[in-house]
Amino acid sequence: MQPIQSSLPDGRPASTKFRPRLSRKGRRYPTVTDMTLAGADSIRPAILVVDDSQVLRLSLVSWLELRFPDCRILAAETGEAAVEEVRTACPDVVLMDMDLPGIDGIEATRRIKAQLPRTAVVMLTVHDTPQHRMAAARAGAVAYVPKHSMDQRLHSVLEKLLGALGNNSR
Numbered sequence: 001m002q003p004i005q006s007s008l009p010d011g012r013p014a015s016t017k018f019r020p021r022l023s024r025k026g027r028r029y030p031t032v033t034d035m036t037l038a039g040a041d042s043i044r045p046a047i048l049v050v051d052d053s054q055v056l057r058l059s060l061v062s063w064l065e066l067r068f069p070d071c072r073i074l075a076a077e078t079g080e081a082a083v084e085e086v087r088t089a090c091p092d093v094v095l096m097d098m099d100l101p102g103i104d105g106i107e108a109t110r111r112i113k114a115q116l117p118r119t120a121v122v123m124l125t126v127h128d129t130p131q132h133r134m135a136a137a138r139a140g141a142v143a144y145v146p147k148h149s150m151d152q153r154l155h156s157v158l159e160k161l162l163g164a165l166g167n168n169s170r
Contacts, residue, residue: 046073046074047071047094050075052078052100056097064158067158079105082096083112091119092162094112109141122141122158122161
């Protein structure tokens with residue numbers, strides 16, 4: 001390790017070695033310097049909401065901001081916009097509508113998983129059939145929440161996924 005040279009308030013040189021704090025699993029915790037250099041937002045978990053319905057998309061964003069204040073909440077209207085947003089924002093969780101204009105939610109999920117395999121995609125849809133569930137699973141979705149039961153199931157699904165992030169290094 002290289003010593004970091006600095007001076008004390010009275011002008012005397014001070015030499016300290018940089019030793020990152022390690023978790024019990026041996027992973028380095030982010031430091032204040034990391035947050036300053038990378039931006040604090042890169043440390044916070046991110047959730048991307050993808051839905052072509054502006055009303056539902058904005059409602060979900062508001063709901064997520066209230067329930068998960070420590071997360072960055074992002075939004076996209078189309079599958080193409082979602083794939084592009086994933087390239088730049090690297091979200092941890094994507095809430096994906098199945099029926100989207102352009103590329104649908106299944107194809108967008110395939111592309112997102114190809115770019116960022118560790119990103120968890122949760123399929124949100126009005127379709128609650130075994131065929132739709134199977135297509136979502138084949139595309140790489142980790143959960144499937146019918147829109148008619150979002151109010152009962154989505155919070156617990158997100159808590160589990162975000163809780164798993166706390167146990168793993170990003």
